[in-house]
Amino acid sequence: MRNRNATAYRFLAPYLLIFSVFWVWPIISSFMISFQATRTVPWRFAPGFNWGRLIGDPAFFNALKNTLLILVIQVPVMIALAMVMAVLLNSPLLKARGLYRFAFFAPVVVGEVAYSAVFRLMFSLDFGIVNKLLNSIGLPKIDWFSNVTPAMALIMIAVTWRWAGYNAIILLAGMQSIPEDVYEAATLDRVSKLKQFFYITVPLLKPVIVFCTVLSIIGTMQLFTEPFLITERGGPGGGTETLGLLLYRQGFRSLNFGYASAVAYTMAALAIAITLVQLWLTREKQ
Amino acid sequence: MAPVTLNNVAKRFGAFEVVHGANIDIKDGEFVVFVGPSGCGKSTLLRMIAGLEDISGGEIAIGGKVVNDVEPADRGIAMVFQSYALYPHMSVEQNLSFGLRMTGNPKADTDRRVKRAAEILRISELMDRRPKKLSGGQRQRVAIGRAIVREPQVFLFDEPLSNLDAELRVQMRVEISRLHKELGTTMVYVTHDQTEAMTLADRIVVLRAGHIEQIGPPLELYENPDNLFVAGFVGSPKMNFIKGRIVGRDARGVLVELAGQEKTRITQPLTGTAPEVGSKVIVGVRPEHFGDAGEGDADLVVGIDVIEHLGGTSFLYARTVHGEDVVIQRDAAKVPETPEITASIRKSYLFDDKGLRLR
Ligand SMILES: Nc1ncnc2c1ncn2[C@@H]1O[C@H](COP(=O)(O)OP(=O)(O)OP(=O)(O)O)[C@@H](O)[C@H]1O
Numbered sequence: 001m002r003n004r005n006a007t008a009y010r011f012l013a014p015y016l017l018i019f020s021v022f023w024v025w026p027i028i029s030s031f032m033i034s035f036q037a038t039r040t041v042p043w044r045f046a047p048g049f050n051w052g053r054l055i056g057d058p059a060f061f062n063a064l065k066n067t068l069l070i071l072v073i074q075v076p077v078m079i080a081l082a083m084v085m086a087v088l089l090n091s092p093l094l095k096a097r098g099l100y101r102f103a104f105f106a107p108v109v110v111g112e113v114a115y116s117a118v119f120r121l122m123f124s125l126d127f128g129i130v131n132k133l134l135n136s137i138g139l140p141k142i143d144w145f146s147n148v149t150p151a152m153a154l155i156m157i158a159v160t161w162r163w164a165g166y167n168a169i170i171l172l173a174g175m176q177s178i179p180e181d182v183y184e185a186a187t188l189d190r191v192s193k194l195k196q197f198f199y200i201t202v203p204l205l206k207p208v209i210v211f212c213t214v215l216s217i218i219g220t221m222q223l224f225t226e227p228f229l230i231t232e233r234g235g236p237g238g239g240t241e242t243l244g245l246l247l248y249r250q251g252f253r254s255l256n257f258g259y260a261s262a263v264a265y266t267m268a269a270l271a272i273a274i275t276l277v278q279l280w281l282t283r284e285k286q
Numbered sequence: 287m288a289p290v291t292l293n294n295v296a297k298r299f300g301a302f303e304v305v306h307g308a309n310i311d312i313k314d315g316e317f318v319v320f321v322g323p324s325g326c327g328k329s330t331l332l333r334m335i336a337g338l339e340d341i342s343g344g345e346i347a348i349g350g351k352v353v354n355d356v357e358p359a360d361r362g363i364a365m366v367f368q369s370y371a372l373y374p375h376m377s378v379e380q381n382l383s384f385g386l387r388m389t390g391n392p393k394a395d396t397d398r399r400v401k402r403a404a405e406i407l408r409i410s411e412l413m414d415r416r417p418k419k420l421s422g423g424q425r426q427r428v429a430i431g432r433a434i435v436r437e438p439q440v441f442l443f444d445e446p447l448s449n450l451d452a453e454l455r456v457q458m459r460v461e462i463s464r465l466h467k468e469l470g471t472t473m474v475y476v477t478h479d480q481t482e483a484m485t486l487a488d489r490i491v492v493l494r495a496g497h498i499e500q501i502g503p504p505l506e507l508y509e510n511p512d513n514l515f516v517a518g519f520v521g522s523p524k525m526n527f528i529k530g531r532i533v534g535r536d537a538r539g540v541l542v543e544l545a546g547q548e549k550t551r552i553t554q555p556l557t558g559t560a561p562e563v564g565s566k567v568i569v570g571v572r573p574e575h576f577g578d579a580g581e582g583d584a585d586l587v588v589g590i591d592v593i594e595h596l597g598g599t600s601f602l603y604a605r606t607v608h609g610e611d612v613v614i615q616r617d618a619a620k621v622p623e624t625p626e627i628t629a630s631i632r633k634s635y636l637f638d639d640k641g642l643r644l645r
Pocket residue numbers: 299304322323324325326327328329330331478
């Protein structure tokens with residue numbers, strides 16, 4: 001038995017090596033760096049330096065506020081939308097199901113830079129199709145990039161566009177695992193389709209919904225691409241700066257790795273905390 | 287309570303016809319069992335009565351009213367599924383009351399119906415449990431309870447016992463029989479198990495490949511099968527089939543010679559037109575219709591392969607000199623010790639080469 005384990009570990013060794021060097025070590029290392037003053041060389045141990053700054057930093061609280069705002073609006077909207085998409089995909093009336101499934105999933109595999117560029121074009125003030133459409137139904141143009149509220153909305157729209165289909169596919173898989181005869185029994189019980197959705201589909205899908213929500217929370221906590229590329233590094237004036245962007249700005253623009261590490265650990269801690277609350281709220285009651 | 291009438295009912299999936307013009311008259315309060323091999327269309331027929339499948343042709347009437355275009359929930363039926371189809375996230379009590387709660391039935395009435403169903407099925411102490419925490423038999427009871435709560439005019443069962451072990455199956459079979467006596471409601475029951483059909487049914491509908499082969503009370507099917515299929519399907523162990531040839535006929539019947547056994551000749555009285563001398567026929571003999579040598583009409587020499595002792599009776603698995611398998615039932619006390627015996631045929635059935643009964 002011992003021998004067999006040893007062989008197994010020899011096979012695992014290359015992976016474990018890379019995993020330790022590129023995963024475990026940076027995690028430990030950045031934790032230690034977060035306790036060091038890294039503004040001047042040599043770095044020195046100063047626990048209060050970064051963590052103390054974090055507590056009083058308006059830029060941090062701005063980024064935190066933006067991230068949480070996106071989180072509480074975008075994640076529920078996206079999950080609800082994904083749910084609707086999954087129901088439509090699951091409908092027996094739908095023709096060319098495979099095509100739709102692919103179309104919904106496609107945004108995930110489109111290159112981030114390409115998709116951001118397209119969004120910038122679509123939402124541009126004078127030439128964008130979105131403003132043209134708004135105009136054509138008699139609404140005023142919106143300057144998506146120069147005002148904070150539209151800019152935040154734009155970020156949420158973009159993130160939702162990119163990930164809703166992905167979640168829909170996961171939810172669809174969950175829906176398809178619910179046996180058909182449960183619905184048939186409900187139909188015979190005179191339960192309407194809408195009630196079947198809320199009283200059967202949603203409760204039975206709860207574990208999958210929680211899974212999607214947790215994934216989305218973690219993803220949104222780390223949100224970076226969209227505010228970096230679409231609203232140009234968190235513009236206007238930091239109005240869409242997220243924790244991910246703050247981390248990047250501190251770490252790779254100001255080369256202040258200690259502070260960036262402290263931000264990174266805050267993000268991770270928040271993601272874990274929110275996830276735990278979420279799991280606790282939706283736990284299976286005995 | 288209501289009669290159910292199927293008038294020339296057909297079902298097609300695309301171009302594939304699964305049920306070919308079925309005519310069945312189910313009386314008010316009757317227990318009718320659809321039986322047949324896998325894939326013969328039993329479930330499809332039942333689901334058409336329930337309204338879960340469209341009807342491709344013909345008419346279904348429940349309580350005298352044609353229901354072809356009536357919603358499943360408005361047909362006055364309740365169905366018990368093979369897989370139970372319980373709501374996994376609800377307690378037993380919620381499972382039972384779900385439909386009534388969702389449709390705004392008064393609470394007092396809902397509670398009364400749930401309580402009554404729980405008492406009938408003796409599941410009152412399980413009310414707070416989830417289906418996952420129930421045994422197969424208990425789940426089955428809950429599924430039946432959910433049907434009772436609807437107070438339907440017709441109960442539909444689709445192989446409700448096939449997921450249970452043998453002992454439980456017998457027990458639940460008795461329960462369902464008792465339920466039918468207690469409620470007196472029309473019941474339509476699908477199974478591929480002929481024992482279930484024989485024990486439960488007032489009348490059995492034997493189906494094969496979407497055709498009705500015969501309809502009748504269990505004993506009538508047993509004693510008077512219309513064709514080879516019904517004869518072979520009803521009864522356990524199966525009826526033995528031995529090839530034969532008509533060697534003579536007169537006004538009262540025919541003389542049949544068994545293949546390869548020139549000395550074994552059976553006289554078979556017939557009221558209908560007898561087939562030509564020389565035509566091939568099949569002689570059917572039930573295992574219990576073999577007697578000791580000389581007891582019956584004709585004697586048959588067989589070699590015994592295996593003897594199965596069931597206690598009171600034994601089954602001899604044997605082979606004719608012509609190589610045809612036969613099963614012979616004997617009292618345990620009369621089990622032979624020789625490897626070859628002579629058995630008499632006390633009663634037999636005659637079928638023509640198309641499988642139709644000659645009588
Ligand atoms: N939705 C469907 N589309 C196409 N063919 C179907 C469909 N449902 C059933 N069939 C076919 O119809 C025939 C009858 O099916 P059905 O389920 O009624 O059989 P059954 O007698 O209940 O068999 P079992 O004892 O296995 O349950 C089968 O050949 C089956 O393949």
